[in-house]
Amino acid sequence: MLRRILVLTFFVMVLVSPSVGTYAQEFPTKEVQIIIPYAPGGATDLIFRALAASAEKYLGKPIIIVNRAGGGGTIGYTEGAKAKPDGYTLTAAITPLTILPHQVTTAFTYKDFEPIINVVLDPCMFLVRTDCQWKTLKEFVDYARKHPGMITVGNSGAGGGVHLAALAFEKAIGAKFNHIPFAGGGPSITALLGGHIHAVSVSPPEGIVHVQAGKLKIMALFGERRLEMFPNVPTVKEQGIDFTMSQWRGLAAPKGTPAEIIKKLHDAFKKGMDDPAFRKSAKDMAINIYYMGSADFGKVMAHDHEFYGKLVREIKK
Numbered sequence: 001m002l003r004r005i006l007v008l009t010f011f012v013m014v015l016v017s018p019s020v021g022t023y024a025q026e027f028p029t030k031e032v033q034i035i036i037p038y039a040p041g042g043a044t045d046l047i048f049r050a051l052a053a054s055a056e057k058y059l060g061k062p063i064i065i066v067n068r069a070g071g072g073g074t075i076g077y078t079e080g081a082k083a084k085p086d087g088y089t090l091t092a093a094i095t096p097l098t099i100l101p102h103q104v105t106t107a108f109t110y111k112d113f114e115p116i117i118n119v120v121l122d123p124c125m126f127l128v129r130t131d132c133q134w135k136t137l138k139e140f141v142d143y144a145r146k147h148p149g150m151i152t153v154g155n156s157g158a159g160g161g162v163h164l165a166a167l168a169f170e171k172a173i174g175a176k177f178n179h180i181p182f183a184g185g186g187p188s189i190t191a192l193l194g195g196h197i198h199a200v201s202v203s204p205p206e207g208i209v210h211v212q213a214g215k216l217k218i219m220a221l222f223g224e225r226r227l228e229m230f231p232n233v234p235t236v237k238e239q240g241i242d243f244t245m246s247q248w249r250g251l252a253a254p255k256g257t258p259a260e261i262i263k264k265l266h267d268a269f270k271k272g273m274d275d276p277a278f279r280k281s282a283k284d285m286a287i288n289i290y291y292m293g294s295a296d297f298g299k300v301m302a303h304d305h306e307f308y309g310k311l312v313r314e315i316k317k
Helices: 004-017 020-026 043-059 071-082 138-146 161-173 183-191 204-214 259-274 277-283 294-314
Strands: 032-036 063-067 090-096 113-125 125-129 154-155 177-182 199-202 217-222 246-254 290-292
Touching: 004 043, 020 177, 020 199, 020 246, 032 043, 032 071, 043 063, 043 090, 043 113, 043 204, 043 277, 071 090, 071 246, 090 113, 090 177, 113 204, 113 259, 113 294, 125 183, 138 177, 138 217, 138 277, 154 161, 154 183, 161 177, 161 199, 161 277, 161 294, 177 277, 177 294, 183 199, 183 217, 199 204, 204 217, 246 290, 259 294, 277 294, 290 294
Parallel strands: 032 063, 032 090, 154 177, 154 199
Antiparallel strands: 090 246, 113 246, 113 290, 125 199, 125 217
C-alpha cells in the first residue's frame, strides 16, 4: 500500500512540475538583462547596446543593459556569475574575464559562465590628442624610452584587456608608462580630451568619433591589419615593432543555465549580429564583427585563461 502511494505521489509530481524542456520552450516570458561590467560610453557598452536593439526583436522580449562598473570589471562579473541560471541575466564576457583572476583575488573565473556567442574581435590601440608633442610613433617610443614613467596612459580598469595591452607594449618597446585606471573606456577618453593624461589604451569604438572630429589621433594600432575606416594608419607591426593584441567580446550566462536556453539566446543574438541595423552601427564604430558559436567561444576562453596567466606572470618579472 505504501509503495502504491509513493509511486502515485511521484507521478503526480511529474505531471504538475514543469520540465526543463517545457521551461526552455516557453523562454523568454519577460525581459532579459545584460550586465556590462564597465561604465556607460565604453566600447563594451556601445557594442552591446547596439546589439540589444537589433536582437530583441528576434528574442521576442526587451533586452535591458545594466552597467555595473568598478574593480576593473570584477563587480559586474561577480554579479553575473552569481545570478540565477535561468537565462534572464547575461553578462558581457570580454577578454578581462580570463585575465582578472590572474591579477587579483576574484569570486569568479571563466568556468563560472556558460558561453553563448562571441560578437567582436577588435584591436587595442593608443590614442593621443592631436596637439600632443609626438607626431609619429617613433617619436612617442623614443620619448617613452628616455623618460620612464613620464607618459600617463589611461585604461578602462586595472587588469583589463587594454591595460594588459599597454603593459605588454611597454615591455615590447623597452619603456615604462604611468598607468592610470578608470571605471571604463568612456571616462578615460574624457580625461584624455581634458588634457589630464597623455594617452589612452582603448578599442576602436571608444574613440573613433573623436578621431573623426580631429580631436584625437591613433598613435599606436596593435591589430594584425589596418582599420577599414582609417586605411592610412599603419599598425605598429608595419612600423617595425613585433607586437599585436586584440580583445574578444561576447555574451555568457551563469553556469548551469540549461543548454536549450543557451541555444535560444545564441540564435537570437546571431540574428541580431546579422541584422542590417547592427551591421551599420558596427561599421560606424569601426567594430570588427567576429562570430563564434558557444562551443568555439568556450575553447577560446579556456585557451586565453592559460595564455594570459602566463603573460601576467612574465610581465610581473
